[in-house]
Amino acid sequence: MYTESFNEKNDLDSINASAKKAWNLDSAIHAAQAELTTLQNDQGYWHFELEADCSITADYIIMMHYHGEENDALQEQMATYLRARQTSNGSYSLFTGGVEDLSCSVKVYFALKLAGDKTTSPHMVKLKNYILSQGGAAKANVFTRITLAIFEQIPWRGVPYIPVEIMLLPKWFPFHLDRVSYWSRTVMVPLFILCTLKAKARNPKKINIAELFTTPPHEEKKYFSNDTLLSKIFLGLDKLGLITRPLIPKRLTQKSFDLALNWITERLNGEDGLGGIFPAMVAAHQAMLLLDMPLDHPDVKTAREAMDKLIVFRDQEAYCQPCLSPVWDTGLAALALQEADPKATRHSREKAYNWLKTKQLDQQPGDWQIQQPHLNGGGWAFQFENPHYPDVDDTAVVAFAMANASDLNNLDESIHRATHWTAGMQSKNGGFGAFDCDNTDYYLNHIPFADHGALLDPPTADVSARCAMLLGHQLNSHPEYQKTLDKTITYLRKEQESDGSWFGRWGTNYIYGTWSVLLGLEQTQVPKNDPMYTKAVQWLKSVQNNDGGWGEDNYSYHDDSTRGQAENSTCFQTAWALLGLLAAGEVNSPEVKNGINYILSHQTEEGLWTDPGFTAPGFPKVFYLKYYGYDKFFPLWALARYRNELQKL
Numbered sequence: 001m002y003t004e005s006f007n008e009k010n011d012l013d014s015i016n017a018s019a020k021k022a023w024n025l026d027s028a029i030h031a032a033q034a035e036l037t038t039l040q041n042d043q044g045y046w047h048f049e050l051e052a053d054c055s056i057t058a059d060y061i062i063m064m065h066y067h068g069e070e071n072d073a074l075q076e077q078m079a080t081y082l083r084a085r086q087t088s089n090g091s092y093s094l095f096t097g098g099v100e101d102l103s104c105s106v107k108v109y110f111a112l113k114l115a116g117d118k119t120t121s122p123h124m125v126k127l128k129n130y131i132l133s134q135g136g137a138a139k140a141n142v143f144t145r146i147t148l149a150i151f152e153q154i155p156w157r158g159v160p161y162i163p164v165e166i167m168l169l170p171k172w173f174p175f176h177l178d179r180v181s182y183w184s185r186t187v188m189v190p191l192f193i194l195c196t197l198k199a200k201a202r203n204p205k206k207i208n209i210a211e212l213f214t215t216p217p218h219e220e221k222k223y224f225s226n227d228t229l230l231s232k233i234f235l236g237l238d239k240l241g242l243i244t245r246p247l248i249p250k251r252l253t254q255k256s257f258d259l260a261l262n263w264i265t266e267r268l269n270g271e272d273g274l275g276g277i278f279p280a281m282v283a284a285h286q287a288m289l290l291l292d293m294p295l296d297h298p299d300v301k302t303a304r305e306a307m308d309k310l311i312v313f314r315d316q317e318a319y320c321q322p323c324l325s326p327v328w329d330t331g332l333a334a335l336a337l338q339e340a341d342p343k344a345t346r347h348s349r350e351k352a353y354n355w356l357k358t359k360q361l362d363q364q365p366g367d368w369q370i371q372q373p374h375l376n377g378g379g380w381a382f383q384f385e386n387p388h389y390p391d392v393d394d395t396a397v398v399a400f401a402m403a404n405a406s407d408l409n410n411l412d413e414s415i416h417r418a419t420h421w422t423a424g425m426q427s428k429n430g431g432f433g434a435f436d437c438d439n440t441d442y443y444l445n446h447i448p449f450a451d452h453g454a455l456l457d458p459p460t461a462d463v464s465a466r467c468a469m470l471l472g473h474q475l476n477s478h479p480e481y482q483k484t485l486d487k488t489i490t491y492l493r494k495e496q497e498s499d500g501s502w503f504g505r506w507g508t509n510y511i512y513g514t515w516s517v518l519l520g521l522e523q524t525q526v527p528k529n530d531p532m533y534t535k536a537v538q539w540l541k542s543v544q545n546n547d548g549g550w551g552e553d554n555y556s557y558h559d560d561s562t563r564g565q566a567e568n569s570t571c572f573q574t575a576w577a578l579l580g581l582l583a584a585g586e587v588n589s590p591e592v593k594n595g596i597n598y599i600l601s602h603q604t605e606e607g608l609w610t611d612p613g614f615t616a617p618g619f620p621k622v623f624y625l626k627y628y629g630y631d632k633f634f635p636l637w638a639l640a641r642y643r644n645e646l647q648k649l
Contacts, residue, residue, distance in 0.1 A: 023600050025643055031607030032636040033340040036333060037348050039632070044355030046333040047326040048629035049312055051319065052618065053094045054082050055104040056278055058111035060307070060320040062147060063282050065114045067289075068202035074311075077318035079115040082108050083123060084317070090126025095554045095614035095624040097567075103140040105131055106212060107147070114207050128211060136214040138223060141622075142449055143279075145223065146191065151201045153209055158223040160449045164192040164256040165248055167263070178370050179444060181457035182389045182435040185367065186275030188449070189263050190283035196253075199290055261291055265299055266365075267388045273306030276383035277323045281307050322618065322625070324383045327391075329629045330356060331380075331398040334405075336637035339644065342407050350408055356380065356398055357414050361390050368425065371437040375424035378417030392425050392432050393506065396466035403473050419474050422467050423484045430491030431459025432467045434506070454619035460505035461495040462513050464488055465520030472523030489524060492517055493532060500535030501563060507616045508573070508624075509556040510563040514540060515576035522583040537584045540577050541591045545569045548594035550577040553613060557620040571602050571609040572630040575638035582638075587645040596642050599635045609635050 023031070040046055057078050064071060087093055091100035092108045109127050117124055131137060137148065138158070148154045167189075169176050177185050193199075213220070264284050268274055273281035285303040293300050310321040334352045337345040362377045364387040369375070379390030380398050399418035402411045427438045439457040447455070471485040496502055496517075497510070504513030514536050521532060542564075544550055549569025556563045566573075578595045586592050602609055611631040614624045 023603050025596070025600070025639065028600055028603055028607075029340050029636065029639050029643060032603070032632075032639070033337055033345060035607040036337065036632055036636060037345065040333075040348055040351070044330075044351035044353075045326045046329040046352070046629065047324065048329050048627065048632070050321045050323060050325050050628070051312075051614075051626040052322040053101070053104055053624060054085055054092050055107045055623075056322050057081055057319045058104075058107040059147075059278070059282060060311075061111040061115055062107065062151075063286075063307075065203055065205070065207070066150065066201040066286065068204045074318060075115050077313070077316060078320070079112055079117065081314075081317040081319045082112060083117075086123055086127065090123070090128075090130040092127075094622070096612060096626075098554055098614070098624070099558060100130070102131065102134045103144040105134075106137045106140045106144055106209075109212065110147075110151075110153075110207075110209050113209060114203075114205070119211065131212050132214060137209060137212040138215065138217065138220045141452055143452070146195065148209075148217075150194065150199045151203055154217040154220070154223075156195075156198055158217070158220065159195065160224075160447070161245075162188065162192055162195050162449055163245065163248075164196040164260050165252060166192055167256045167259040168252065174441075175444065175447070178367075179439070179441045180455050181439055182367060183275060183277060183280070183457075184455050186267065186277065186280035187283055189260050190274075190280065190287035193257065193260055193287040193290060194283060196257075197290055199286060257291065261288070264288070268299055268303060269306075269385055269388070271302055271306050271309060272324075272383055272385040273303065273309075275389060276381065276386040278307065278310055278320060279322075322623075325627065325629075326384055327356065327359060327380050327394050327398065328382055329627075331394065331401050332637075333629065333633045334401045335397070336633040336640065338401065338404055339637050339640040341640075342405075346407060349405060353402055353405065353408060353411060353414075356402075357411075359384070360414055360418065361387055362417075364388075366390060368436060372424055375421060376417070378414075378419075378421035379425075380418070389435055390421075391434055392422060393434055393463045393466055395422050396463075396470045400466070400470045400473060403470070415474070416478075419470055419478065419481070422470060423481055426467070426484055426487065427459045429459060430487035430489075431461070431464040431495070432488070433457040433459050434463055452619060452622045454622055459491065461492060461502040462504050462506055462516040464491055464495075465502075465513075465516040468492065468517075468520035469523045472520070472525075475524075485524060489521075489526060492520070496532055496535065497563075499563075500537075500539035502536070505617070505620070507576075508554055508614070509552055509617075510560075511540070511543070511550055511552045511573050511576050512616075515580040518580035518583040528585050533584050537581060537586060539564070540581055541589070544577070544591050544595070547598060549574040549598035550595065551613075554617065554624050557617060566613075568613075569598060570611040570613055570631070571599055572611055572615060572634045574598050575634035578638040579634075579641060582641050582645055587642065587649070592642065596639065599639060603635075608632050 061075055061078055092104045093099055094101045105127060142160060145154060146159050149156050149159050171178060274284040288300050312319055312321060330352050334349050337349055359380055361379050366388045379395040381389060382391045382394050395418050399415050403415050425437055426432055433439050434457055436457050444455050445453050468485060468488045471481045475481055501510040502513035502517045504510060518536055547569055550573045551566035551569040552564050552573060553566040574595050578592060581592050609631045614626045615630045616625045616627060618625050
């Protein structure tokens, strides 16, 4: 690692001469771009690991025991991974160095016990004591309690009433599948089947975790929170549903099972799995078997194979990814290389865009059409394949990258279709959600099933900013997007926090949100002396660390007084802050120069960067992710953008 600081001068030659040991600005960019290019797949895409907290890997082990599968080698590799990530107090956290979490801890304990760990082992004793100190396994979240019910560790009254007959509810009903997010739908529909039929795990070793309860599970009376009026009402309806269930005709129940199964199989998504996300894949596979589909049925076999595509092997360890992110990785890597050297990276980017063109969706059926039935397709999914669920964020990034590739041909049609689809996904308030329009029935976050508070996909500033970035770039040739863009800018103005920052829904956190909005505004006609710019710049400068970098950890989702703060700076968050400041015209500010110095000083001999921290929420306060590509392409993008802005002076 190189720590030589460089001179804070305005001209490029002076800056290049000042990094005396190894990396001057040009050599740093060249090395990073060369190394990033080597990581490109022969087909044209980039694909980096995507790691979640330990609950996903624990779920994989639990899933094997549900089916009675025997794979001792894989199980031990996963158990090794889990043991290595226990915190000092015995618990498991939601992110590295982060908030301890009861539900994750319960799942890991169960998984390790299923894998053969002795309850008397020191790590298991510490884990048990932590769980008991938090009220025991009965206080775990709904998803964990459903798993425990399936394994007969708690009674079924300990989980919400989610009957399969929900499939028959009319669209005007206060709860309907169309009212919740894509990830909620794909998990809930197979769970309807599992919970209605009261699925029972094989659990061949008959493992139990009775020691994790402060009150015997069948005597426990407080499985649900009723701390709000809405939650009390929904719990009442839950009890009413249980009482009246015997009155439901069997033919309606069977019709509901048929509808649920058809819904799943229509969206099964081949070897990429239902929704492209692991929890939905597991539940779908279990649901199909519970409905007596044979193990050798093509859909069942494919659903099982989809899960194994998510496993990452590292020496003696293995873990399960929650999903795959090739489209996102490819779009961002292409943007970084485009900024670095369009001429030298032309072939690499051309391969990337040709691959992306094959993944662009057209008129395939998708759930987004429920709200926008007359909107032509044109989006991209996050994963290799996920046609029912194109992602607005990915689509805006990929289309913007293509629109900036003026040196390449045959991209106009893709850009046009993507921009048209993106504009058509605008919500009534002017913002954009990730997968749906106007997914804003917030009362649903109070139903017993939604104790994670992440049932919906409402508009967010970061996604909306990406859409503004694309729409603003296309405005000269497509003035028809002016009204849409104006509404988006109004939305972003309303969403700005009083200190000048923006909340980051899909990246950590306020630094991510603020970077996203500033890059979006740069492509619009909003002048750089607008308060949105000036307040955001002031905030970014105010949270810069003494080492010249920026950092923010996921604590800011739990306590927003810590926004923009972390124990350590990171290269990828420093890059976000720099890109935001550069978009605001701050190329000559000392804060920018110190930030560039931080990135240069942390570049490895191979030419890239390594940051250990988690980089994004899956669901704030509930589920966090580490994108392994973020410390590869974002610092390169920031360095290149800085150099390019200096050259304009």
